[in-house]
Amino acid sequence: MPTITDRLQQVRAEIHRAEQAAQRSPGSVRLLAVSKTHGIADIQEALAAGQTAFGESYLQEALPKITALAGTGIEWHFIGPIQSNKTAQIAAHFDWVHSVDRLKIAQRLNEQRGARAPLNVCIQVNTSGESSKSGISAHELPALARAITLLPHLTLRGLMTIPAPEPDPQQQRRPFHQLKLYLDQLNQTGMTLDTLSMGMSDDLGAAIAEGATIVRVGTAIFGPRAGKDKH
Ligand SMILES: *Cc1c(COP(=O)(O)O)cnc(C)c1O
Secondary structure (H helix, E strand, O other), rough: OOOOOHHHHHHHHEEEEEHOOOOOOOOEEEEEEEEOOOOOHHHHHHHHHHOOEEEOOOOHHHHHHHHHHOOOEEEEOOOOOOOOHHHHHHHOOEEEEEOOOOOOHHHHHHHHHHOOOEEEEEEOOOOOHHOOOOOEEHHHHHHHHHHHHHOOOOEEEEOOOOOOOOOOOOHHHHHHHHHHHHHHHHHHOOOOEEEEEEOOOOOHHHHHHHHOOOOOOOOOOOOOOOOOOOO
């Protein structure tokens, strides 16, 4: 059985190969280790192996881990669906939120972030049409992006997507290509967005080929989630 340290090395090597294949500079893609359903000891092992950014999808599950690992310098990213009654704690305990998909949530995060350093946020976009319920549609994106850039305690960094599962590596590229076009279109209106959060264990090569700057990887680092995953 490979250890978390072994698997982390393999994922880093895969990212490096994908960067090279796409003629992108080494280190241009950040690895976010998705630790949902995995315990504190697993996170500590990844941390000891040099991983510093971790992603969580469920607030109640994340809070005890964040408390237990306070002072380690971990950068916490919230990547799951956001209910209004959870925004205060998300604003208080996370450095990034990848899954903002409506203005009301952005406004609450902004107010509740208050005097702390601005919260980095991405807008989650639906790139798979009917087959995915999460994320806003492309035609709603420009207005939401403009509104978020006006909120002083949020920094809009870019876009995130979770495409419908697709086994064919060539087909996997389509939604990622689409997300990159949306980011370019926003930047053509004067924004300076630098983040494309796209690609997971099974499609990170395709995402990097299309310009991902953060890949969110769980299974390939920590192993299977043993049916505990509510997604
Ligand atoms: C669980 C999850 C991931 C990681 O998925 P793997 O297939 O285990 O790599 C990435 N992004 C989001 C939003 C997730 O919920």
